[in-house]
Amino acid sequence: MNYDPKIIDDYIKSLEYYYFQDFCDRLLITLYPEDYTPVRAGGRKGDMKNDGYCYVSRIFFQAHATRGESAKLTKNKIEEDLIGCLANWDDVLKFVYITNDTLIGEVENFVDALRKKYKKIAIETWGHKRLASKIKCLSHNEIEYIIDRKFLPEISFLNSEVIGAKFLITSEFSIIKEISQNNLSHFPFENPLLFENRTLKFLRSIIGKQQYRHTEIEKSLVIDKEHYLIEFPDAKSIPNDEDEYQFFYHRRTPNREEIKLTLKSDNISQFLLKNRISENRISEIRTCYESECAGAENFQELFIVRPLYAQFLVLKNISNSPIRLKSLESIANDGVLYKKENLEVNEFTNFPKFLIEPGQNIIIPIGLFLSEFKELSESNSDLVSYTYVPNQVQHLKLGALEESPNIEFIGPSFIPKKIIIENKNQEITSLIHDFSFGNIYWLNRHWLFGSCPHLFFVKNGKLKYQGEIFNVLPNQFNKEYIKVPDGVFEVIVAELEQEVTLINQVIVNGNIHDSEIVLKEGEFYSINVFSNDNIELIGKYILNGLSSGILPKNKKSELIEKFKKTRLII
Numbered sequence: 001m002n003y004d005p006k007i008i009d010d011y012i013k014s015l016e017y018y019y020f021q022d023f024c025d026r027l028l029i030t031l032y033p034e035d036y037t038p039v040r041a042g043g044r045k046g047d048m049k050n051d052g053y054c055y056v057s058r059i060f061f062q063a064h065a066t067r068g069e070s071a072k073l074t075k076n077k078i079e080e081d082l083i084g085c086l087a088n089w090d091d092v093l094k095f096v097y098i099t100n101d102t103l104i105g106e107v108e109n110f111v112d113a114l115r116k117k118y119k120k121i122a123i124e125t126w127g128h129k130r131l132a133s134k135i136k137c138l139s140h141n142e143i144e145y146i147i148d149r150k151f152l153p154e155i156s157f158l159n160s161e162v163i164g165a166k167f168l169i170t171s172e173f174s175i176i177k178e179i180s181q182n183n184l185s186h187f188p189f190e191n192p193l194l195f196e197n198r199t200l201k202f203l204r205s206i207i208g209k210q211q212y213r214h215t216e217i218e219k220s221l222v223i224d225k226e227h228y229l230i231e232f233p234d235a236k237s238i239p240n241d242e243d244e245y246q247f248f249y250h251r252r253t254p255n256r257e258e259i260k261l262t263l264k265s266d267n268i269s270q271f272l273l274k275n276r277i278s279e280n281r282i283s284e285i286r287t288c289y290e291s292e293c294a295g296a297e298n299f300q301e302l303f304i305v306r307p308l309y310a311q312f313l314v315l316k317n318i319s320n321s322p323i324r325l326k327s328l329e330s331i332a333n334d335g336v337l338y339k340k341e342n343l344e345v346n347e348f349t350n351f352p353k354f355l356i357e358p359g360q361n362i363i364i365p366i367g368l369f370l371s372e373f374k375e376l377s378e379s380n381s382d383l384v385s386y387t388y389v390p391n392q393v394q395h396l397k398l399g400a401l402e403e404s405p406n407i408e409f410i411g412p413s414f415i416p417k418k419i420i421i422e423n424k425n426q427e428i429t430s431l432i433h434d435f436s437f438g439n440i441y442w443l444n445r446h447w448l449f450g451s452c453p454h455l456f457f458v459k460n461g462k463l464k465y466q467g468e469i470f471n472v473l474p475n476q477f478n479k480e481y482i483k484v485p486d487g488v489f490e491v492i493v494a495e496l497e498q499e500v501t502l503i504n505q506v507i508v509n510g511n512i513h514d515s516e517i518v519l520k521e522g523e524f525y526s527i528n529v530f531s532n533d534n535i536e537l538i539g540k541y542i543l544n545g546l547s548s549g550i551l552p553k554n555k556k557s558e559l560i561e562k563f564k565k566t567r568l569i570i
Contacts, residue, residue: 004192008135009062010387011147012128015100016065017430017522021051024063024098026146027131028052030138032059049084055323058093060085064300066099071106073288074099078111081136082123094122102127152382152398154316157433162323162423164316165416167435169401170443171307171375173213174392179310179363186389188396188443189314189361197349198334199365202411203310206368210267215375216552219262221287222301225249228287238384241458243485245467247557250287253280254303262303268370269305275336281408282306284373288553306370313364313416315356321424322355329418337370337408343415366435367413372406374558376437384441393498394445395517403437446498453501453519453541454560456567458490463564469493470501474543477504482535491535492567494524496559503539510534524567 028036053060058474062081066074076099086092097111115123125136135143145152156164169291170176175186180203184192194200205212223231228250235252254262256273261283263269272282284304289297317323331348356362377461381399388394400476416432454467471480482491503517506527517525517539529535 005132005136007151008132008147008384010385011149012100012131014386014388014393020065020100021063023146023148024061025052026140026148027135028054028061030142030146031134032057045067048088049081050089053089058091059096060089060092060094061096062096063098066101066103068360071104074103074247075110076108077173078107078124079114080127082114082118086118086121092121094124096124098126098131100128100131102129149383152384153441155398156318157435158316158419158430159429160428162317162319162421162428163360163421163430164318165419165432166316166441168312168314168441168443171309171371172443172445173207173308174445175394175443176203176308177207177211178308179312180207181367182259184363186387186394187361187363188385188387188394188441189316191357192314193360193362194357195351195362195364197365198376199367199414203365203368206267206271206411208267210265212264213268213305213308215305215307215554216554217262217266217305219301219303221299221301225287230301235285235287241464243457243464245465247553247560248286248288248302250285252285254283254285255279258285258303259283261307263401266305268308272336272410277337281337286554304373304554306373307375308410309369309371309376310365311367311369311413311457313366313432314441315362315364315419317356317358317360319423320358322357324353324355324422325351326420326427327351328364328416328420330366330414330416332412333409334412335409337410337417339408343409343413347414364416366416367409368411369407369409369413371404374554376402376404377558377562378402378442389445393444394443396443398439398441398442400438401440427528453499453539454494454496454563455480456494456564457485457488457493458492459487463567464488464490465503465564469537470539470541474499475540477538477540480537480539482537484529484531484533484535488531489527489529490526492524492526493519493537494563494567495519495521495541496563497521498543500542501539502542505536505538507536508533509540 025038032054035056036052039050042070049062051061051063064077071371077476082095085095111125112122123513130142135146140151147241154164155166157167158165174250178186179194182192182194187534229235229237232252235250238248238251256279259269259273259279263283270283286302286304287299288302289299294461315325328349330347330349331343332345333343335342379400381397381516384396386393386395386397415435418429418431420427420429428487455469457464457466469480472478484491498521501519503525504515505512505513506517513527519525
């Protein structure tokens with residue numbers, strides 16, 4: 001099975017911290033199966049400046065994710081690791097510094113000077129290009145082991161040996177903005193070319209100069225939650241289990257003046273407002289307190305806007321010779337807000353005369369739609385690619401997304417039905433299978449969000465969320481004291497965000513129960529308890545990147561609910 005080599009490059013560049021060192025171990029075990037031994041820090045002496053070594057050939061490795069790091073820090077790190085390695089280990093013949101970036105000239109020049117200073121050993125640097133080159137020489141199975149994922153065959157909604165078709169959607173505004181500006185530098189499929197049509201023109205007009213889109217806009221309140229219903233009698237209280245932390249307290253629909261003022265920076269909401277769309281189809285207000293990790297826990301309103309999704313048909317030349325697109329037959333519609341069932345007008349699109357090279361992808365915008373105040377949930381998804389973009393991580397997945405009945409289209413939309421191409425002077429007509437949320441590519445980005453790990457109790461066979469713990473600054477140890485309530489028999493600490501939680505000690509009733517627990521994203525730690533047990537947790541969280549943000553309240557609530565549904569209580 002063929003694969004896009006870009007997947008390997010993107011994967012290496014995206015790795016941080018523990019993940020990068022784990023990746024290096026898998027690579028080196030594959031390259032030196034009878035020789036390489038991983039090493040980890042422990043005890044007073046740490047790893048003794050050795051992240052892993054070949055004990056027979058005497059090659060010593062240091063793995064360090066340097067992306068975004070200053071030249072001064074990188075040079076200091078290399079020299080300190082080299083000197084420490086030589087001081088702690090005998091018979092060092094080669095020292096290899098591994099990084100997920102390409103080192104700049106200043107650093108490589110410094111390394112070259114070290115080679116002259118330490119002439120008895122070989123000193124090498126392996127950047128992401130050299131790593132990728134080594135990996136690409138390996139077998140498919142070995143590559144899949146090293147990058148910790150399976151290669152997925154590309155799906156196609158066409159029965160053709162000449163052209164492939166796939167559907168892609170994204171709700172990430174920065175991606176939508178880039179595509180509208182014909183910036184395809186981070187597009188996940190190789191050699192992309194954007195086709196100009198009515199949907200693309202409408203997209204440009206509706207987002208205009210807006211650079212960011214926040215799905216939550218905060219508005220501070222001078223009243224507390226006890227007086228909110230008096231001030232806003234049309235609001236509804238949101239019920240909550242008394243054993244659980246409460247995210248939201250009230251819900252109401254903003255009036256047109258509130259939308260105009262509070263959401264003035266959101267072009268989509270203003271477009272809907274100007275076109276006389278009812279307020280309840282534009283925004284929803286929920287009340288909450290600021291996140292423990294965000295501020296002073298002031299009472300506030302969150303104006304929730306509807307997520308915008310962009311749909312694309314991606315056509316790829318899968319033959320060995322250039323082809324030409326001639327026309328596309330679709331069912332179409334246009335309007336402010338309308339349902340999928342309203343797409344019923346036949347439309348024909350003629351393509352300009354140009355050749356599509358083998359492997360080239362043509363991106364055709366086919367629609368924009370709004371979901372109902374939350375992003376569509378995913379299921380049965382597989383990760384296709386994972387890459388670092390400036391200050392963010394981008395991932396492409398293949399699988400199923402929730403098809404909500406409340407989805408509404410905005411602007412020109414198309415359902416492609418038939419494509420006509422020309423290949424070697426022969427005209428070929430192929431039918432395109434209908435767009436399906438059950439088998440689709442979707443593209444997302446996220447900041448390296450990280451706030452705090454999450455605490456749960458298990459009571460009466462159900463998970464009860466208790467809030468965030470270690471809620472101080474990142475990389476700062478903190479203590480949490482827990483008095484186990486009646487009926488609780490298990491306590492769970494879960495790491496659900498892009499960070500690493502380190503639990504230094506778990507103390508139960510004055511005795512050390514566990515220590516040195518590391519939780520990566522998606523992992524949790526569980527301890528069986530009895531009523532009235534006194535538990536002390538000492539730990540901290542470390543962000544996975546050089547920049548981070550606070551996860552939006554609504555998104556965090558969805559994350560908690562997803563964990564509660566997927567964590568099986570036995």
